[in-house]
Structure formats: structure tokens, C-alpha cells
Amino acid sequence: MIKAVLFDLDGTLLPMDQDVFVATYFSALAEKLSHHGYDKEELTAVIWKSMKAMMKNTSDETNESIFWRVFTEAYGEKGREDTVVFEEFYEKDFPKVQRVVGFAPESKETVALVKKLGMKAVLATNPMFPRAATYQRVSWAGLLLSDFEMISTFEDFTRCKPNPEYFTELLAKLGLLPDEVVMVGNDAYEDTCASALGIPVFLLTHSLVNRKGADLSEIPHGDFDDLAMWLRSIGKMEKRGS
Helix, strand or coil: CCCEEEEEEEEECCCCCCHHHCCCCCCCCHHHHHCCCCCHHHHHHHHHHHHHHHHHHCCCCHHHHHHHHHHHHHHHHHHHHHHHHHHHHHHHHHHHHHHHEECHHHHHHHHHHHHCCCCEEEECCCEEECCHHHHHHHHHCCHHHHHHHCCCCCCCCCCCCCHHHHHHHHHHHHHCCCCHEEEECCCCCCCHHHHHCCCCEEEEECCECCCCCCCCCCCCEEHHHHHHHHHHHHHHHHHHCC
């Protein structure tokens, strides 16, 4: 029985060009920190190094811990002491990044459909960002935190996509098995890694990312209308099986 739908956020429920979003995000952060003694170019390189370290994380450390370890290796205790500057950034500056993302009213309709079908919605966004950044992006998508059973952020997770162990960790936290969930994303590499656990995947194509040129013919994909039909078909199968 399918008990939950795992949703990606960036490029899925929140339409965007991922490269433009990340570049704008990091540029705004570098601008903020440049007023506190950081060189913009060096800082951006350190942030990317921290991101890559999180993606390769196979330890018991949270992704948050990995980020700050790499950051303080570069900047010493100053980096740790300046966490208050990061907090101020997310409060005052990060909201401006919303200008480079889109909006799809179908996102809220789709989450509502999932609940109507008797399934829970889970936000399986890549846990490489803090709650402050993730929670704001949820609101940009026109959704509420309460719409989701769980939201993955770097404070709580030790793995990232495309490591299938991210989904193993997520399911363990949810108390669910791979055959009790489906995944909805937009990245033909990062989101389809869920299939390594046997999790069915649907790819939304309005902001499709397919850098490796994967063959999508065997993967359910399409727009929000196609997704709604796919979810309803799952709901009908569940009713027949109950």
C-alpha cells in the first residue's frame, strides 16, 4: 500500500532554473559576508567545497556538521562566530532570491490531491540547506510547513541525493518501506536514485534537469496534469487492493 508521496522541492513544487537559483543564492550570501571581512570569490569556492563534502558524506555526522567543519577549516573560529551573520542573511537577504524562481498553483493542488487520496506528503528536498532557507522556499511555492509529514534539511540528515542512502535514511525516519512510497521530482539523476530502493519515480518536466541525457521512456514523466493522473491511478490501485 502506498502511504506517502515524496516530493522534491526545487524545480518540482517550486519551478526554477536550478543554476540561476544557486548562482543568485550564493552571490547574495557572498555579498552579505563581504561586509564582514570575507572575499567573495574565496567564500564562494569554500561554500562549493562544503556542498561537495555534504554530497559525499557517508559518516554519522549531519550535513550541517559537515558544512561547518569545512567552513571553519577555511576560516577558523571566525567562521563559527559569524553564524549570526548567516542567520541575518536568511532573515533579511535571502527572501530577495525569490525573484528568480517561478510559481505553480498546481503544486498546492497536487499536495491536496495526495491527501485526498489518503496518502501523506513528504518534502524530500535535498538536505544541503538549513531550515531557514528550506522553509522559506516552501512558502514561495504557496505551501505550508504543515502540508508535509516531514521536511528534510541539513540539520537532520547525514546523506544527500544522489546517494540512495538518503532515501534509506528518510524512510527510516518515516517508519516506511520502499514499497509504501513513490517519489516525484524533476532531476533525472538525483531523484531517480530512489529507484535503487525500488521506489517508483515520476519526473515533472516543467523544470526538468537531465544533464546526463538519461532515457526517460521507461520513467513516468510529464506535467502536473500527467502527475495527477498518475497519482489517481495509484489511488485506484490501492482501493482495488484493499
